Structures are given as structure tokens and as C-alpha cells.
Amino acid sequence: MSEIWTERILSFSRSPSRFLSGTTADGFLAELLRELRDDRANYSLKVLLLSPLCESPSLLCLSDSVGEETALELMSVFNQCSPKALQFRCPLLLALTSVLVCTSCVNNRSRASQDFLDLLLQITQDTADLHGDGVALRATACDCLRELEACSPGLLSQRLELLGGLRQREMSRLHQAYAGLHTLVLRNAVYQLTQETGAGAEHLKALLGGDTSVAWEAELDLMNNKDDSAILSSLILGPMGTVPTLQTGPDCKELRSVLSSLLEESYLLTPLSQAALLHRLTEVVAMVPGVSPAVFRAQLLRLLGTSEVCLLHSTLLMKSAFTDSLFSAEDEAFLLHRLVVLSQHPLLTPPEKLFYMDCILNFPENRPIGCGDDALPVLLTPRLASVLVPTVFNDSATLLARLHLLCLVYLEEEEEEENEGGEEGRGLAYLFDHLTSLLHIVDNGGSREIVVTFFRAAFLFLSYFFHVERYSRSLMEELCSLYLRHPHLAPHFINLADHIQEQLSEASWATEFLKALQGAVTDTDLASRDLRWHLKLLSRVAEEGDIHQRSTVSFLSRIITSSSLCVKGDWRLGNFLLGVCRCLLVHPGLDALLIPLADVLQHLACHYGDTDVRDHARLYYTLLTTLSREKLAGVLSQESGEGGGQAKKRTLSCIVAESEGLTSLLTVHRAKKILLRLMEEPRTETGSGLNQSEANPEGASAALEQYRAQFDVPGFASELPLNYQLTHSEGADSCFDQLFSVRLHFSLTDDHYEPLGDISVPCVFRERPPPSVKLGLKPRRPQPTTLHASAIFTSQDGLSWLTDLPDVHVAFQQTFLPLPAPETWGRGGRLSLFEGLWDEMSEELTGGATSLFCCPLPEEALAALVEKHFLPYVVSDPADREEVKVLFFLPPQSHLLLRICSEETVHFSVATDNWQLLPHINSYLLTLTGTHTHTHTLT
Amino acid sequence: MSVRALWIISHEKGENVSLRFARRFATVEHRAKILAGSSYTAVPEDNTVLQLLLTELGLSDPDKPFVALRDDCFYRQRSPALELRMDSPGKGMLWPVLAVSHGPITLACLPLVDAPAEPRPALASLLSVSQGLTLLAGLQTFLLGSGGKPDSEVLVSRLAMLPSVLLQVCPLGTPLDVPLPGAPSTPTVPTPAENQKQPAWKTGLHRGRAAVNVALIETVRSMQYGNRSRQDLWDVYGTVTCKCEVEGVLPNVMVTLTLPPNGSPLQDILVHPCVTSLDSSILTASSVDNFDGSAFSGPYKFPFSPPLEPFRLCSYTSQVPVPPILGSYQLKEEENQLRVSVTLKLHESVKNSFEYCEAHLPFFNRDQFGVVDVKVSSGQLDVSKEKNLLVWGLGQKFPKSREVTMEGKISFSGPTPGPTDPLCTELTAYIKLYFKVPDMTLSGCSVDQHSVQVYSSAKQRITTSRELQSKEYFIWNSTGSAPVSSGQMML
Numbered sequence A: 001m002s003e004i005w006t007e008r009i010l011s012f013s014r015s016p017s018r019f020l021s022g023t024t025a026d027g028f029l030a031e032l033l034r035e036l037r038d039d040r041a042n043y044s045l046k047v048l049l050l051s052p053l054c055e056s057p058s059l060l061c062l063s064d065s066v067g068e069e070t071a072l073e074l075m076s077v078f079n080q081c082s083p084k085a086l087q088f089r090c091p092l093l094l095a096l097t098s099v100l101v102c103t104s105c106v107n108n109r110s111r112a113s114q115d116f117l118d119l120l121l122q123i124t125q126d127t128a129d130l131h132g133d134g135v136a137l138r139a140t141a142c143d144c145l146r147e148l149e150a151c152s153p154g155l156l157s158q159r160l161e162l163l164g165g166l167r168q169r170e171m172s173r174l175h176q177a178y179a180g181l182h183t184l185v186l187r188n189a190v191y192q193l194t195q196e197t198g199a200g201a202e203h204l205k206a207l208l209g210g211d212t213s214v215a216w217e218a219e220l221d222l223m224n225n226k227d228d229s230a231i232l233s234s235l236i237l238g239p240m241g242t243v244p245t246l247q248t249g250p251d252c253k254e255l256r257s258v259l260s261s262l263l264e265e266s267y268l269l270t271p272l273s274q275a276a277l278l279h280r281l282t283e284v285v286a287m288v289p290g291v292s293p294a295v296f297r298a299q300l301l302r303l304l305g306t307s308e309v310c311l312l313h314s315t316l317l318m319k320s321a322f323t324d325s326l327f328s329a330e331d332e333a334f335l336l337h338r339l340v341v342l343s344q345h346p347l348l349t350p351p352e353k354l355f356y357m358d359c360i361l362n363f364p365e366n367r368p369i370g371c372g373d374d375a376l377p378v379l380l381t382p383r384l385a386s387v388l389v390p391t392v393f394n395d396s397a398t399l400l401a402r403l404h405l406l407c408l409v410y411l412e413e414e415e416e417e418e419n420e421g422g423e424e425g426r427g428l429a430y431l432f433d434h435l436t437s438l439l440h441i442v443d444n445g446g447s448r449e450i451v452v453t454f455f456r457a458a459f460l461f462l463s464y465f466f467h468v469e470r471y472s473r474s475l476m477e478e479l480c481s482l483y484l485r486h487p488h489l490a491p492h493f494i495n496l497a498d499h500i501q502e503q504l505s506e507a508s509w510a511t512e513f514l515k516a517l518q519g520a521v522t523d524t525d526l527a528s529r530d531l532r533w534h535l536k537l538l539s540r541v542a543e544e545g546d547i548h549q550r551s552t553v554s555f556l557s558r559i560i561t562s563s564s565l566c567v568k569g570d571w572r573l574g575n576f577l578l579g580v581c582r583c584l585l586v587h588p589g590l591d592a593l594l595i596p597l598a599d600v601l602q603h604l605a606c607h608y609g610d611t612d613v614r615d616h617a618r619l620y621y622t623l624l625t626t627l628s629r630e631k632l633a634g635v636l637s638q639e640s641g642e643g644g645g646q647a648k649k650r651t652l653s654c655i656v657a658e659s660e661g662l663t664s665l666l667t668v669h670r671a672k673k674i675l676l677r678l679m680e681e682p683r684t685e686t687g688s689g690l691n692q693s694e695a696n697p698e699g700a701s702a703a704l705e706q707y708r709a710q711f712d713v714p715g716f717a718s719e720l721p722l723n724y725q726l727t728h729s730e731g732a733d734s735c736f737d738q739l740f741s742v743r744l745h746f747s748l749t750d751d752h753y754e755p756l757g758d759i760s761v762p763c764v765f766r767e768r769p770p771p772s773v774k775l776g777l778k779p780r781r782p783q784p785t786t787l788h789a790s791a792i793f794t795s796q797d798g799l800s801w802l803t804d805l806p807d808v809h810v811a812f813q814q815t816f817l818p819l820p821a822p823e824t825w826g827r828g829g830r831l832s833l834f835e836g837l838w839d840e841m842s843e844e845l846t847g848g849a850t851s852l853f854c855c856p857l858p859e860e861a862l863a864a865l866v867e868k869h870f871l872p873y874v875v876s877d878p879a880d881r882e883e884v885k886v887l888f889f890l891p892p893q894s895h896l897l898l899r900i901c902s903e904e905t906v907h908f909s910v911a912t913d914n915w916q917l918l919p920h921i922n923s924y925l926l927t928l929t930g931t932h933t934h935t936h937t938l939t
Numbered sequence B: 001m002s003v004r005a006l007w008i009i010s011h012e013k014g015e016n017v018s019l020r021f022a023r024r025f026a027t028v029e030h031r032a033k034i035l036a037g038s039s040y041t042a043v044p045e046d047n048t049v050l051q052l053l054l055t056e057l058g059l060s061d062p063d064k065p066f067v068a069l070r071d072d073c074f075y076r077q078r079s080p081a082l083e084l085r086m087d088s089p090g091k092g093m094l095w096p097v098l099a100v101s102h103g104p105i106t107l108a109c110l111p112l113v114d115a116p117a118e119p120r121p122a123l124a125s126l127l128s129v130s131q132g133l134t135l136l137a138g139l140q141t142f143l144l145g146s147g148g149k150p151d152s153e154v155l156v157s158r159l160a161m162l163p164s165v166l167l168q169v170c171p172l173g174t175p176l177d178v179p180l181p182g183a184p185s186t187p188t189v190p191t192p193a194e195n196q197k198q199p200a201w202k203t204g205l206h207r208g209r210a211a212v213n214v215a216l217i218e219t220v221r222s223m224q225y226g227n228r229s230r231q232d233l234w235d236v237y238g239t240v241t242c243k244c245e246v247e248g249v250l251p252n253v254m255v256t257l258t259l260p261p262n263g264s265p266l267q268d269i270l271v272h273p274c275v276t277s278l279d280s281s282i283l284t285a286s287s288v289d290n291f292d293g294s295a296f297s298g299p300y301k302f303p304f305s306p307p308l309e310p311f312r313l314c315s316y317t318s319q320v321p322v323p324p325i326l327g328s329y330q331l332k333e334e335e336n337q338l339r340v341s342v343t344l345k346l347h348e349s350v351k352n353s354f355e356y357c358e359a360h361l362p363f364f365n366r367d368q369f370g371v372v373d374v375k376v377s378s379g380q381l382d383v384s385k386e387k388n389l390l391v392w393g394l395g396q397k398f399p400k401s402r403e404v405t406m407e408g409k410i411s412f413s414g415p416t417p418g419p420t421d422p423l424c425t426e427l428t429a430y431i432k433l434y435f436k437v438p439d440m441t442l443s444g445c446s447v448d449q450h451s452v453q454v455y456s457s458a459k460q461r462i463t464t465s466r467e468l469q470s471k472e473y474f475i476w477n478s479t480g481s482a483p484v485s486s487g488q489m490m491l
Helices: A002-014 A016-021 A025-037 A043-055 A064-080 A084-100 A109-126 A133-151 A157-169 A175-194 A201-208 A217-226 A228-232 A252-267 A271-287 A293-304 A311-323 A328-342 A350-361 A381-390 A398-420 A427-441 A448-465 A469-485 A487-503 A507-521 A528-542 A550-561 A572-586 A590-608 A611-626 A629-636 A644-656 A660-666 A699-712 A827-843 A859-873 A915-929 B026-039 B045-055 B127-144 B154-170
Strands: A668-670 A675-678 A720-728 A738-748 A759-765 A772-775 A785-795 A800-810 A849-855 A883-892 A896-904 A906-912 A937-938 B003-012 B016-023 B080-084 B093-102 B105-111 B210-224 B233-245 B254-257 B267-271 B300-304 B309-316 B325-334 B337-346 B355-362 B372-376 B378-385 B389-393 B402-410 B429-436 B453-455 B459-477
Touching: A002 A016, A002 A043, A016 A025, A025 A043, A025 A064, A025 B210, A043 A084, A043 B378, A064 A084, A084 A133, A084 A759, A084 B026, A084 B154, A109 A133, A133 A785, A133 B026, A157 A175, A157 A201, A157 B337, A175 A201, A175 A228, A175 A252, A175 A427, A201 A252, A217 B355, A228 A699, A228 B026, A252 A271, A252 A293, A271 A293, A271 A311, A271 A660, A271 B127, A293 A311, A293 A827, A311 A328, A311 B127, A328 A350, A328 A381, A328 A785, A328 A906, A350 B093, A350 B127, A350 B378, A398 A427, A398 A448, A398 B127, A427 A448, A427 A469, A448 A469, A448 A772, A448 B016, A469 B378, A487 A507, A487 A528, A507 A528, A528 A550, A528 A572, A550 A572, A550 B267, A550 B309, A572 A611, A572 A629, A590 A611, A590 A629, A611 A827, A675 A800, A720 A759, A720 A800, A720 B254, A772 B372, A827 A849, A827 A896, A827 A906, A859 A896, A859 A915, A896 A915, A896 B080, A896 B459, A906 A915, A937 B105, B003 B026, B003 B154, B016 B045, B016 B154, B026 B337, B026 B389, B045 B093, B093 B127, B105 B127, B127 B154, B210 B254, B210 B325, B233 B254, B254 B378, B300 B309, B325 B429, B325 B459, B337 B355, B372 B389
Parallel strands: A668 A800, B210 B459
Antiparallel strands: A675 A720, A720 A772, A738 A759, A738 A785, A785 A800, A849 A906, A849 A937, A883 A896, A896 A906, B003 B016, B003 B105, B080 B093, B093 B105, B210 B233, B233 B309, B254 B300, B254 B453, B267 B309, B325 B337, B337 B402, B355 B389, B355 B429, B372 B402, B378 B389, B429 B459
16 A cells, blocks of 8 residues: 555656546545545655655645635644654644645644644744754744744734743754744734834834734734735845835834844854844844844954855845945955955865855945946956966856956956057956967867757857957957867857857858858868758858858859769768758849759769759749749748748748758647647537337336346447537637647546547638537446547648647536437337336345435426436336436446436436446536435435 | 746757756746736747757757857846846847856756846846845756756655755745755754744754864866966965754854964955854955955854865865965877976975876877886876876875876877867876875865854764875976966956
8 A cells, every 4th residue: 555655656756647637636635634644654655655755745635715725634643643653643743834835824824723823833832842843843842833923924913922932931952943044023913013104112022922812903814914025135235225124213223132042042052043034133123123133243353264155145235235334444444355266165065166156246245336236346356266266177157157257357457458448358268278278178079068058158258348449350260260270169169159149240250150150161172971061051151141152152062063973872962062042042142053053963863862952942933934033032031921931931941951950840849838628528418318109018027137138238328428518728829720630649647448539620610610529438437527628630731739728527417418219219218227227236146336415305396307417317107296217328338227207306317337437426416406415325 | 026937858969858847837927927017928838948948058959059039149148137138029028037057967047037137237236136146056056966966866855856856945936045955954943932043954953962163175277378478376375164963043163273383364255154253354354455464364264154065164265375285297299209297296294295296287189098107206197997197196205206107109090089088188288286285275274173162061072084186287398389277467
């Protein structure tokens, strides 16, 4: 049992959506709760069972009320389990917290959440058990309270004094948990006061003293009306942030004494908790101008020397909040120097060093000049920054971060020198040298990581220093010769050119770069194995209207005439060639290229060894020689229009290049939205057409025998014909108005049915009536089910798409069929069969079951109900009002019989040969009658 | 100041990827939703996260030379925070994802952004980021031990402990502590009724005889070029590690570091959070400042109250005037063979008594050794099994002259090519030195046994030790072009 659960929980956490598609959230939740209540299950299994509730409560509790009920259940489990079972009770508290918070029960102050709050407060105050087990439970209770307060700020404001007292009295390690809770509640309470007009010292004092009589009125509901995110957000956000303040005047000695007591003991907390505490207290002091930031001074020296990243970080945040009211100019210089040291300290891990570098870029200056991203602190001189220059020994992330920082430093330096008429600094020269050494490593066969790092570094350098002609030109030359030695890096070169062009649209570096690459490629004798890269690059070059393409065309001409390329007839290479030609066809300088390009195309069309390539070359040749330039551009232009234009583009030209077009034509796209859905078609069955000849069997047993003989024929009455209409779902884009070759695929979510084959629908047009789709479901067991459905189709522009359809739910009543009685039978035969079946089911040994469902229902309502829902299944005479007999056949071989008679209340006597159907019929009748009644099941 | 989710994955250079552990914190996610408002992006299912993470780390599709998403030269994220871009409907971003890697294991977490989502806040304004880094580092040490090779069996058993460990150190997604390295946290030893609160970082109380062990380890790194145009570099950093077994809830101990007269001051001092107070003069000297002759040069006093487990009390750097071993390395190409000439000089201030001392001479981008005709003036020369590395064992002592040499020729005519390295091509080559000298420091810094004070009535046993070790100690061939290792000296 426990292995099955372990496996199930694992598969839930791996993919909750897939797991829940095989069952329902309600069902799974109910199973979890049942198992948690089970005394036989061991605690380690139960802890595991809690994990879905801890990690994904909102997936399991679909509404607040379910959350509320679940929480009540869990609380009763908590109350019933042994106090010794600590390893279970602690996670149980966490699960409760998760459920209550995530279903908004806490925000709504629901009953369960109030009970839970009381329970937690009771545990935290239960100090009788000083040692051992109780301590861990109290710690967890504090954590839960802190989380509740964090998610629902102000929840515990009224308990501030209580929590402060608990914290002060606690001598064990637990004081940390109390301190964390106390500071958070204090911070939120003070924040709430700042939002109260007219709140002041008195209110603060009352709050801290736990004097509820003076407490302000608005209290609890306050936060529900406000913007929740504001109070959750940190108040220390650098120079741009504003902090709400509480005007108290200088007299707030109560707050001051709380603060100093918390700070005095901060040393006793772990660094992580200490950092959080300092941050919260920083916020409190920032909100209350009456308290001087000097309260932190005693801690400062200890914090400035710390080796812990989070403690130094909280100190930086403190500086950001208080600037020169707590930190002198010397402190500022010290901190910045320390950040520089730490950014390259041999004992720190790379992520820590990177973080410190980020802190330099966002250094909280006492008097910031500029603000926003990447404003370097004034104190960061090039000399100081020089210890952070990148070297080839750095890992990629460090190298790029250092390069970025140094680029900013030297950019600033360069600007200053320019103003002073000086020459470019040595720093910039160093960066360029560094880039060159990286390039040499790439040249010498560096790993993929180094290649990627180099191109990123090159991009970074260029984006800051593209204007320094000396370096940008020299880098271009180096890159070109690198390309010739390593043509397989072509995608990186194209990527670099693309981004430079995008980023520095005003500079022409990218164009010149591409031109230089073109020159390098077309000037050299080339090994044919690199040809595909050259062609790829030349295609990109040909996209540039400003670059003359004559050399490209003569290059093409040279390779097709002077090599064995045409003879070999490689399809891929041929397509790369055509790709270049295609770009040339839309090049603005086409006129000058007309004759040589036509020659190239003609040569390809006549001599290339691959028919497909020849055909396309011929097409291009024809287009080039017969169409005017404008028309040619219209036909081929990538940008040309939507809709119809797209279709033309794809059919004519996309196949020629390994371009986006080809890829998109060959791939099945996933639709972003649901585009289609299946709507249930109203059932059109009426009462079964009764044969008038009345060739009825004699007696019930003969009827049964005759009826059952039919089932000897394989496949008899085994299919449920479910009729649907395939329609567009609402909100689908207009480009999907006409869909062709729709293929619907269904997958089962359980094994109650035989797998369903795919269904093809020729087309779905929005303006036409929706096509009908018949799902022939073959049940193995008559159970309701859900089908996943998806569709692949072709849109107007020729692309293939995959879209999911909303799940198809097959309800219990949809599994009913009218009685498949022999056609010759009349009513009499059916009635005999009904009686025969009923008698069999009432016998105890056959595995049948009977049940009674009662509800008050006026006679007219009953008649209407029968008319509306049961008519196709009624076997008794419609004139017989005393007792209506209804027979549902549920393929493959189950029956459900109803005798409905109306006395004071309406009695639905139920009999079935499949007892598993009873719960379904029960809930079906409940829905039909819309009442809650008692039923008795007699088996 | 919380994390939304935590993942631990293992992989071999992007292959055989598996998710070893994942934890989501639902209540933190709830807060993230409120805080981010309309720009909220839910954490996708684990498989998606895994794929996006590998892409950002450059590890996805290891067999493809260029993948635009992975290798784009437009480098958005500023490490250490990655940005995971969803390709699903909605196109959200997960930011800031922190990731730390050690060998085959990568740990990642997603800290809560407790600031308005637009415009994106600076990483440095989010305390949850440094907390996340601390948590990841702590978990990494817990899972893999500090340094060394990760042991897969230990890893499996530690991963199994993780849920209960997280219950203590990060309940509901708020990091409170890092797990104790090694054994899982032991149940609390009952605290006697005292007036002193027990520190949260102290899991129990020591009973019995007091013992304090203070170990000072200095590490020296060097880059020597043997080239006038380029200055040789070396630096020294020291760490003081303590193991204290002292009775009491909050006992006081003081360790004092002293320098010899004229010793250059200790710089960049970082202290453990258990240090109770610091004199501001201790912190003033910094390696990035101009050297100031008047700087404070000790004694450096560190009063603290020790945790139970061993810890690093403090670390420092120091600027020493000379490297302990000065080397010169020259290679000359001569018709299919290399002429090798090496000299190593031990500085007179360094104690000539090593625990070990070895010089490694690797050769890259060449065939395996053919004939190795090399003589050394002292020590023993070995050729590695792979025939691409010379190992020169210098033993425990340099000769009296404090100078050793190696001369000879190596031909590269082995049957198979040796290892390649894109950095060490042609005559770019290095010697790497590995050595350890017990009972000495380069800075002269020491901890006197008698200067360790334990304010406790019980009798104590105090031991101190010090040693010097090398790390990244390179001597580059002066006839080749050596890579620049630091810009500081160049500018």
C-alpha cells in the first residue's frame, strides 16, 4: 500500500496536471484525507501524504469552501493523533497553514482559520514542556504564525504584546522563532498605523502595550481594502522608493526599548534570521522618524566585518535606508572598497562574488548623483576597479560580469578624458587585449562554452565601444580571419551581426562587418566542406540592401562552374545556393545583377544534379526574366502581407531556403489558445417505435432467454453513439475561420472504455453550420468518463496546427441506451423482460442490488420529469400512472431498472445487476429531483 | 525574504539529466501572486523548469553546436540571477533564479521578489537573493560535503534526509538557518535554567574538559612569467579555523593573531558571525587601498563565543614582498623535440622543510612523449602513465644551495596525440607547483598558544598550528606568450 502511495505522490509532484487528468482533484483530496485519518497507516507515509497539500493546496482545494472543510478535517486529524507523533504533527501544521493561506480562508477570517490561529497561539504559549518534543512543535507553530502574518499582514497586530513577552521569556534556542515572529508583526502593525490618518505616538504606545481599549478602530479590515501588495513589499528600495511614515514626535521610548532589546539579542540568531530581523527593523525605524537610526550603531562594526553575504547585504540595505544619518563618508568608502575586495575574494564562491559585483553597480550612495540602472558609484575609480578586470582564468559568468563592469568604468573614464582632451586610456586597451586573447582561445579550438562567452564578450564590448574606431575596426578584421579558419561558427557571426544591428541601429558596424565577411568569403579559395556555412553567411549578407552583391554572384558562378558541385547534386547544398539566390532576387541592387544572376540560375536549372533544385532554379529563372522588379519583390518579399500573400509565399518560395518559412511549413505549430470545441448535440431519440404485431415471448423467462440470445452476436449493442458538433471556440482569431483536414484525436483517462480511433472532418468554416461528429464509444464498464481531445488541422495559409480541445465529459446519463429488445417485440415483451430482470436482481445470490430513493415531488413535476428524461426508456404503458417502469440499458451488459410510484412522496425503486452503478444513479436522481433525501440500499 | 521553490538536479555535462529533489512553497507562491499582480508568472511544472534551466546554464542540447535560445550573444541576465523565459502561452519570466553548481549537482531556487515587479527591481535591493545564495551554499555543503569529490551514496542518503532538514532550516520557504554539515541536526540537549539565552546557532552544550584548537592556514598563489615586460604576481591569504569545546551557554573565548615586527598588516579581514565585537582598526587595511605605512599591524584580537562545530573564525589577505619559490621555465623548439630548462629557488625566509613539494610540467597539443632525456639536480623525475606530464618530486627539502634545476630534451613521437588545451598552444606552457610547509606562514602571522584566552573556570587544553600551502602556483614558460592573469599590474 505504502509503495503505491509513494509512487502516486511522486507522480503527482512530478506533474500535477497530468496526474489530475487521470483523476479528479476532489477525488484525490478525499483519498488523501481518508488515508490520513486511517490509524493503520504509519506516520512516515502520512508525512508523505501531506506533501501535495503543502506544495499545491490550490490544485486540490478548488474553492474556499473545500479549503475550509479540508482544514477542519486536518485539524481533527491533528487533535486525534498522539502528541508523541512529532514527526507528523509538525508537517501537519505546515500543511494546514498552506491550505488556509492559499484558499483565502485566512484573508476571509474563516472559522477554520480562527480555530487554527487559536490552536497555534495555544501551542506557542504552552511552555510546560521545556525539553524535547514540545520545543519542535512550538518552533513550527511560530513558523506557521509568522507565515500567516506574512500572507495576511496585520493578522496578529493585536497580539504584539503577548508575542513580545513570549520572546523575552524564552531562554532556549526557540527565542529565534519568537523574535522572527515578533519583528514581523511589529513591522506590519507600524505599517498599518502609518496608513491611519491621525495615528501617532499614543496609538503606537497602546499597540506595544497590548492596550486594546485605545487601539484604533479600523484594525482588521484595513488591509483587505488596501492594495495588498504594498504592505507585502519591502520598504527599502533604494533612492526611488518612498517610505510611509508615522509621526510620533521624539517620544517613543516603548518602541525604542523593544528595538534595542531585539537588537541586543540579534547576535544570538543565525545569520539568515539575523539578516531578516535587521531588515525588518530597518523598515520599522525608517517608518518612525521619531527613532534615530543610531539604534543600529552598536551592531554596525560587527556587521561591516562579517563574512556572511546576507548580513553584509542587510547592512547595505540599512545604508540604502538611512544614508548619511547612519553611515559616514568613511563608512561609505570602506563599504565600497570591501565590496570590491569581496567581488574577487579567493575564499568566496562564484555566485557570491557575482552578487557583490551587482551590489557595486547598485551601490547605495549617501548622495547619489544619477539613479537608475548601472549608475556607477562616484567612489569607484578606474584604479580601484582595475582589480576586477576580466582574465582568461575566470569562469564565463564572472568574465562577462567583470567585462560589463569595466566597460562602464572605462566608458566614464573615456568621456572624462575626452573632455580634457586626453587620449584613450590603458584600461580600454587592456579590455581589447583581453578580447583578443579570448579570440585566440576560440581560434585554438576552445570549447563551445568559450565560443559562446567570446561572442557575448564581443557583443558587450562593441555595444559600449563601437564608436572607438581603432578597436571596432581591428576587432572586425580579427573576426573575419577567425571566420575563415572556423567557418562552422557562422551561426555565431550571424547572431552577432543581427544583435549589433538591432542594438546600435544608428551605427553601421554590423553592415560593414557583414561586408567584410562577404569580402573574406568571396576572395578566397574555399574547401567545399565549408561551403554550406559560406552560403548561409552570404544569404545573410544578401539581406543587406546597402551591400553590393556583385562579388556574391560571381562567387556563386565560380563555385557552380568550376567545381563538381553540380555533378554531385547535393540537395541541401543546392537549397543553400537557392537561398542566396532568393535573397538576391529581392535585393534593391538587382538591376545590376540581372544577367550574371540569370546565368547562375540557368546553369543550376540545366546542370544541377538534383531535380528539385533544378525545378526551383528554373522557377526563379522564369520569375527573374519575366516579372518586373516590383512584382518579383511582391511575390518573394518576406514581409509581403498576411493571409493570401502568405499562402503564395509558402507555396512558391519557402522550400528553397532553410529559412524560417521552411521550418514553419514543416513543423506542426501549437496553437496558443483553444480553437475548437465539441458541443453535445441534443439527443433526438423518442419512445422506441413499438411493433404492433406483438410477437411477444410467452412469460418472463422466455423473454429473458430470447433477449440474452442476442448478445451471442459479437458487438451487439456495445457502442454508445454520442453525437457532437465541432465548432470554433469563442475568441479564436479570424485567421482560423476556415480550417481544413481536421483530424481529431482522443485519449482516454481511464480504462473503462475501449480506445477510440481518430476522426477526420474535411473542414470547419465559421460561417457554415458546424459538422457533426459521432463518437462511437465502446464501454468496458458503464462509468462516466472524461476524454482528452486534440485536433491537427491546416489553416488557410497552409500551416499545420495542433490545438487541444476542452475535455469531453461523458456523464452517467449519457451511457444509457434504450432497451435493445428484438425488433419484433411489442410492449408486452418488454414488460415481461422488465419483470424477469427485476426478479433476478432482487435475488440475493446474483450479485444484483436494489435500492430505494424517495423524495417529495408533486405529481405534475413527476410527470414532467419522466417525460423529459426517461421517455425513451419507459417500458410500461404511458397510460399507467400508478407505476412507471423504466429500463436503462448500459452497454456492454448492465441494466438499471426503475419503478416509480407516487404516494405521499415519490418512491424510486431501483434494481440493477451491477451494484457499482448505485452511487451514480443516486446522484443522478438527486440532480434530477433537486432534493436531498434519504436512500436505503439493500443488497 | 523567502523562496518560492527549490530544485536539485544532477547531470553529466548536460546529459543524463535528472531532477533529484524539488520543493514548492505554496504560501510564498501565494504572496508572489499578490506582489506581482498582473505580471505574475506561475512556476511551471518541474520538467519545464528543468529544461529552461539547462538552456540558461548552456547545458541543453549538448550535441548541437548552436542553439539560438541557448547561445545568443545578447546576454540578458546579470549573474548570479538567471532569467527563465517561458515559451508557453503568456510568455512570462521567472526571475531571479539562483543556481549554484558543483560537479554534477546543480541547486537552484527562486527567491520571492518583495518589491513592485515593474520596473524590475535591482537584485541588490532584494534581501531574499543573498538569503537564497546562503541557503543554496548551505544545502550544497550538506549534500556534497565541503570540497572534494561528491560521493553518490552519501548524496542519496542526504537527499533522503532533505525533507526533514528543510522542515527545520526552511519551513514554509523562509530560510532560517543552513543545515549543519555532516550529521543531521541532533535533538537539543536540555538547557539548564540560566539567565543566558542559548544562541540559535548552538545546537547543544558541551560537557567535559575544555579544549580549543586553532589552526592557521596560509595559501599562496602565484603567476610567474620570467619576463621583464610582465610583472610576476603572487598573493597570500590566510584562514583561521577553530574547534572549541567549552562549557557554558555563551562562553567567551579570545584568539589573538600577532605579526612579527615590520610585518605587513593583515588586510581584508572577514570574521565569522560569532565574533562578538571588533575594533575598527582591524578592518581598516584593504588590499585595494594604497599601502599605508602607518596602518595598524596588530595584535588582532577576536573575541567570540564559539559554536559547537568547527568554524572559520576569520580570514585575511597579506602582501608579502617575495614569493616563496621563484622559478624560471624555458622551452626551446628544436627539430621535433623540446629543450627544457627549469630553475627553482627557495627564498631564504622560507623554512626548508616541506610536507611535500612537487612540480608538474604538462604538455598539451602534442603527441605523447617519445624519448625523455631530462636530468634534475635534485629530487626524482617521473613520467605520467599517459605520457604527457612530467612530475618532479622535490621531496621534503631543497639542497643547501636552495636551488634546483632541470635540463634536458623531450621528443614527442608517441603513437597517439596527447590532451589538447586551447590556452596552451605552441610554446605557451607552464609548471604548476604543489607544496605544503608545516609550521610557518609567509606573512609571519601566528597564534600563540598562550594568547588564546578561555574565560572559563575549567582547565583547558589549547592547541595551535599553522602551515603554508600552495594553490594555483604557476610558472610560465618565458619564451612563449603567457596569458594575462590580472590586470592590476598591467595598468
